[in-house]
Amino acid sequence: MTDTRELTLCEAIREAYIDEMRRDERVFMMGVSIQAGSFPHTKDLTPEFGTHRVVDTPLAEPAIAGAAIGAAQEGLRPIVDFMYAGFSYYAGSEVFMQASQYYFLHGSQLPLPLVFVGTCGVGRRVANEHSTLPYGALIHHPGIKVCMPSTPYDAKGLMKAAIRENNPVFFLWHTSMMSFKGHVPTDDYVVPLGKADVKREGTDVTVLTAGMQVHTALKTAEKLKDEISIEVIDARSFEPFDRDALFKSLEKTTRLVIVDEDFERAGFSAEISAQVMEHGYDLLDAPVKRVCHPNFPIPGGYMDVYTMPTVEKVESAIRDVCR
Amino acid sequence: MQTTAVAAASKRGKASPLTDEQKILLFRNLMLAMALDRMMMRVIRAGRMVGFYHEGGIALAPGVAAGTFLRKEDILWPHYRAHGLAHMLAKGIDVKLYVAEHMGREAGCCKGRSSFHFSFPQDHVFGLSGNIGANFPMVVGYGFAAKYKKTDQVVMNCSGDGSYGEGRAHEALLISALWKLPVVFWLENNGMAQHSGEQDLFPGKEISVLAAGYGIPAMKVDGQDLFACAETALAAIAHTRSGKGPIFIECRTLRAQEHSVGNLNNEGPVKRDQKLMDEWKATRDPLKIAAARLIEEGLLTETVFTEWQAEADKQADAMDEFSEASPKAMPSVEELYTQVYAGKGN
Numbered sequence: 001m002t003d004t005r006e007l008t009l010c011e012a013i014r015e016a017y018i019d020e021m022r023r024d025e026r027v028f029m030m031g032v033s034i035q036a037g038s039f040p041h042t043k044d045l046t047p048e049f050g051t052h053r054v055v056d057t058p059l060a061e062p063a064i065a066g067a068a069i070g071a072a073q074e075g076l077r078p079i080v081d082f083m084y085a086g087f088s089y090y091a092g093s094e095v096f097m098q099a100s101q102y103y104f105l106h107g108s109q110l111p112l113p114l115v116f117v118g119t120c121g122v123g124r125r126v127a128n129e130h131s132t133l134p135y136g137a138l139i140h141h142p143g144i145k146v147c148m149p150s151t152p153y154d155a156k157g158l159m160k161a162a163i164r165e166n167n168p169v170f171f172l173w174h175t176s177m178m179s180f181k182g183h184v185p186t187d188d189y190v191v192p193l194g195k196a197d198v199k200r201e202g203t204d205v206t207v208l209t210a211g212m213q214v215h216t217a218l219k220t221a222e223k224l225k226d227e228i229s230i231e232v233i234d235a236r237s238f239e240p241f242d243r244d245a246l247f248k249s250l251e252k253t254t255r256l257v258i259v260d261e262d263f264e265r266a267g268f269s270a271e272i273s274a275q276v277m278e279h280g281y282d283l284l285d286a287p288v289k290r291v292c293h294p295n296f297p298i299p300g301g302y303m304d305v306y307t308m309p310t311v312e313k314v315e316s317a318i319r320d321v322c323r
Numbered sequence: 324m325q326t327t328a329v330a331a332a333s334k335r336g337k338a339s340p341l342t343d344e345q346k347i348l349l350f351r352n353l354m355l356a357m358a359l360d361r362m363m364m365r366v367i368r369a370g371r372m373v374g375f376y377h378e379g380g381i382a383l384a385p386g387v388a389a390g391t392f393l394r395k396e397d398i399l400w401p402h403y404r405a406h407g408l409a410h411m412l413a414k415g416i417d418v419k420l421y422v423a424e425h426m427g428r429e430a431g432c433c434k435g436r437s438s439f440h441f442s443f444p445q446d447h448v449f450g451l452s453g454n455i456g457a458n459f460p461m462v463v464g465y466g467f468a469a470k471y472k473k474t475d476q477v478v479m480n481c482s483g484d485g486s487y488g489e490g491r492a493h494e495a496l497l498i499s500a501l502w503k504l505p506v507v508f509w510l511e512n513n514g515m516a517q518h519s520g521e522q523d524l525f526p527g528k529e530i531s532v533l534a535a536g537y538g539i540p541a542m543k544v545d546g547q548d549l550f551a552c553a554e555t556a557l558a559a560i561a562h563t564r565s566g567k568g569p570i571f572i573e574c575r576t577l578r579a580q581e582h583s584v585g586n587l588n589n590e591g592p593v594k595r596d597q598k599l600m601d602e603w604k605a606t607r608d609p610l611k612i613a614a615a616r617l618i619e620e621g622l623l624t625e626t627v628f629t630e631w632q633a634e635a636d637k638q639a640d641a642m643d644e645f646s647e648a649s650p651k652a653m654p655s656v657e658e659l660y661t662q663v664y665a666g667k668g669n
Contacts, residue, residue: 028471052471058501063494066460067467073449074398074468093454098461104663106442106450107433111665142663166665 004183009173010040012152012184013117016159017041017079019188021049024077027163028053030064031081031117038083039119039178061087065094068114069102078114079163085118085172086129099168100143111166115159121174121212122261122293123308127300130175133211133293136260136267138170139239145193146238148172150214152182154236157191165193174212194240198249202231205318206249208272209259210235213309217259220314228322238268246272247280254285255321259309264292289317340554343622345391349553350613350623353387354635356409357610359418362639363405366426367584371647373427374438377583379405381547384609385511385574388552389479390414392560396474398447398465400458402481402511406439407451410481416446419642428649435652436659447476456489458482463495466504466569477563481509485516487530496569500537503568507559508534510571511546513578520590534571546576549613579603 007015021027028049029042035056037043045054057064061082068078082088088095095116102112120133138146145167149155155173162169191197199214200221207217207230214234221230231249235241250256256276260269269290276288291309298307341349360379367376379386382404390413393399399414401407406425412418421441424431433442440451452458462480469476486492487510499506510530514521521528531541540562544555552574559570579600581588588595617623654662 055467058494058497060494060498062491063460063463063498066457066491067464067498070449070461070464070466071468071471072464073444073461074447074465074472076468076471078464091460093457094460097454098452098457102450103665104659105433105437105440107431107436108662108665109433109442110444110449113665145664166667 002185002187004185006181007152007184009149009152009155009177009180012156013041013159013173014043015184016156016163017045020160020163021053026075026077027079028055028076029079029081030055030057030067032057032059032083034081042081061090062094065091065116066098069094069099069112072112072114073110077163080114080116082116082118084130085120085134086132088116088118088134096141100141103167104143112168113166114168115162116168116170119173119175121176122298123176123304125300125302125304128298131298133172133262135172135238136262139268139271143168145169145240146172147193147236148174148211149236150211150234152180152184154191154197156184157189158193158236161190161193164190169193177212191236193237194242195236196242196245197234197236198231199234200230200232202229202253204229204253205255205257205321206231206233206246206253207257207259207314207318208233208235208246210238211261213259213261216309216311216314220311220318223311224315224318228318230318243275247283250280250283254283256284256288257314257317257321258288258290259314260290260292261309262293263295264290265295267292286321289321291317339550340557341550346550346617347622349387349391349549350617351631352391352413353384353549353610353613354631355412355638356383356387356405358635358639359408359642360405362643363425364584366643372425374425375583377403377406378580379409380579381604381608382511382513382576382578383409384549385509385546385552385576386410386481387413388549388556389481389509391553392557393477393479396447396476398476398478400462400480401451402483403451404483404511407441411448414446416443416448419645422642423646423649426646427651428646429652430646430649431652456486456491459489459491459495462506463498463504466499466506467502469505475564476505477560478506479509480506481511483516484510484512484514484521484530487533488524496533496537496539499569500539505563506569507563508569508571510573511576512573513576515578515590517582518587518589523591529573531571531573539569539571541571541573543573543575546574547607547609547612549609550616577603577607
């Protein structure tokens with residue numbers, strides 16, 4: 001047994017940065033006000049690593065994202081913190097077109113090891129730019145890997161895997177989980193990209209989700225435990241997606257609810273529904289049900305009750321597939 | 324701070340820092356670049372090219388000058404006129420592989436799948452982008468990496484006037500100045516972006532004045548004068564390599580043809596003046612200007628010119644033949660699926 005301590009999600013990410021920057025001199029970080037630490041995961045890194053490895057930049061997302069690509073082409077392993085993932089949309093060409101597709105388009109010769117980091121999530125009443133979850137848009141573009149942790153353990157392990165990965169990775173974390181605590185080992189470990197995790201075992205219904213919504217699903221499962229046995233699968237990676245883990249679960253439960261905080265239309269949940277339809281139709285005893293953000297922009301103010309997946313909404317979807 | 328200045332320093336009477344050997348190298352590079360440009364035009368007109376071609380015409384002297392004095396480890400981002408062939412051959416890159424790429428062949432530098440993009444990572448040339456201005460963020464990364472690794476690499480960032488409409492250009496000027504990055508902002512200004520003239524795109528006459536706002540020294544040069552461009556490139560590379568930070572060079576050149584082959588040749592709603600373009604070709608051709616200078620200096624004769632020209636054309640034709648001989652790249656879908664992600668990481 002290795003030693004563990006309780007860390008917050010942000011502290012766990014920060015430990016991954018520290019471990020990997022100690023391990024590999026080519027790893028450095030760039031972003032707006034990361035030295036001060038707009039969020040705690042980049043706080044107080046300069047005393048050990050200096051301002052040349054933890055680099056504050058002007059507010060110029062395209063330049064920062066493109067600089068990561070250029071630096072990776074010249075042999076470094078950059079981490080770019082966009083602060084809010086919504087800010088990465090400024091760098092659409094760099095993220096969707098250049099970083100994601102460079103390797104394939106240029107003859108699969110030169111790997112592009114780089115990590116984009118952004119926080120996201122609905123429910124803080126701060127409207128679209130500070131909330132939007134870009135994983136649906138990201139996985140639409142082949143060539144970039146995308147992950148989001150639901151626990152500090154996964155956060156550290158996924159971040160370490162992302163930094164060691166030889167491809168662009170967009171690492172998302174949920175703003176509401178900043179101070180969420182959990183046990184994290186002191187020893188070196190990674191959580192491989194493309195490996196889902198069964199966060200609760202069950203036999204009647206599979207709930208596939210990720211990030212913050214893993215906890216909504218777990219709360220729902222606990223609430224219904226005497227009635228319906230619910231298996232909660234944390235995707236952890238949206239690309240590559242662990243379809244085997246999902247299908248293994250569906251063989252048992254034959255019923256699927258997808259809880260996705262991103263927009264319903266053409267997103268992760270739509271993609272997985274289609275994959276299940278095409279490749280796992282025979283596994284199902286009921287149509288797939290989704291709980292997603294409605295197809296209108298993420299509003300600010302008090303309207304998050306309409307937009308957040310809640311235990312009630314997830315429960316209702318679970319009851320639907322059990323009918 | 325030097326905001327403008329220099330220019331045709333190579334005018335007769337002024338001592339040139341270029342050796343005779345360098346002049347001849349530059350001249351032959353330009354000759355080959357223009358021969359390749361003609362060959363590429365023949366290939367696309369014969370319907371043998373996949374994708375676009377943007378003719379270089381009489382605008383290739385700046386590219387040759389930008390590439391000729393770079394070291395292998397220096398980073399080059401070519402301008403897209405003549406698809407960077409002039410810049411790359413001048414840097415010593417085996418451009419026949421890029422010709423093959425244009426023809427979608429297995430021998431192509433990107434396995435025939437990139438159309439007109441390119442990649443010679445071993446030569447520190449990483450790609451062309453159809454998204455104009457995509458170079459600017461990347462060059463920040465190249466410059467940053469050079470400083471991070473404490474090398475004395477220079478980043479030759481070539482682009483056209485149109486690209487300075489992109490916010491990315493201004494971000495790159497800002498960050499390069501702020502971090503004193505070793506970037507040469509090498510502007511090949513032909514006064515036209517697609518089908519729009521500079522008066523409709525910029526408030527002033529010179530784009531290099533932008534550099535002053537960021538504290539970046541700037542120089543202007545006649546882009547039809549190969550040796551003037553080369554002298555300026557030498558000065559810019561020396562400035563940048565010595566750790567003085569970025570420098571901005573504006574080469575004023577000409578677009579004597581349409582934007583891309585088979586396209587409109589308008590300036591706004593108005594057709595461009597064919598007579599004027601023909602006059603430029605007759606009087607402002609950089610190879611003719613350079614040849615006259617070499618003949619005057621006793622470094623070239625008409626006979627040698629003809630011999631070298633034939634050699635350049637032969638080399639260009641050989642690249643076409645090399646490409647034609649390579650099979651069309653048509654890997655299976657299954658194989659392409661294996662090419663999206665790089666293998667195991669660190």
